[in-house]
Amino acid sequence: MNSSSLPEGAVEIESGEGGRLVTQIRAGMHEFVGDEPVSLGGTGKGPNPYDLLLASLGSCTSITIRLYAERKGWPLENVRVRLSHAKLYARDCEECARKEGKVDRIERTIEIEGPLSDEQRARLIEIAKKCPICRTLSTEISIRTTLRD
16 A cells, blocks of 8 residues: 555545455554454454444544533533444334334434533534534435446
């Protein structure tokens, strides 16, 4: 993989060494490995694609909450976001409009530390729902794929 950094907002993934499902991931000036768990045929050398998706949402949630609290001058000390992903039948999802097939469910639990009022905590949770990645994942997404020679 080329060691020069990519432009901001660009990500490049290449087949990696050390396992058939290992990928080398480059995002800007950062490089890391993605993989699948051993139970799915990988080597477990890095996070799997769903882990990376959850990490993106969790990171964005934490950053959004921190920036909002700082802008308001609120005494936020720490934010911890825990996430999990599962697929479930749409008929079992009460809040889902679609009732056929399967839907993806992301469970997000947020812990906010600091001497904040109940109103401030409630507002920070509302702000978390507006983080850019949450908005992206909650809307229709168009993915264009092209083949490059």
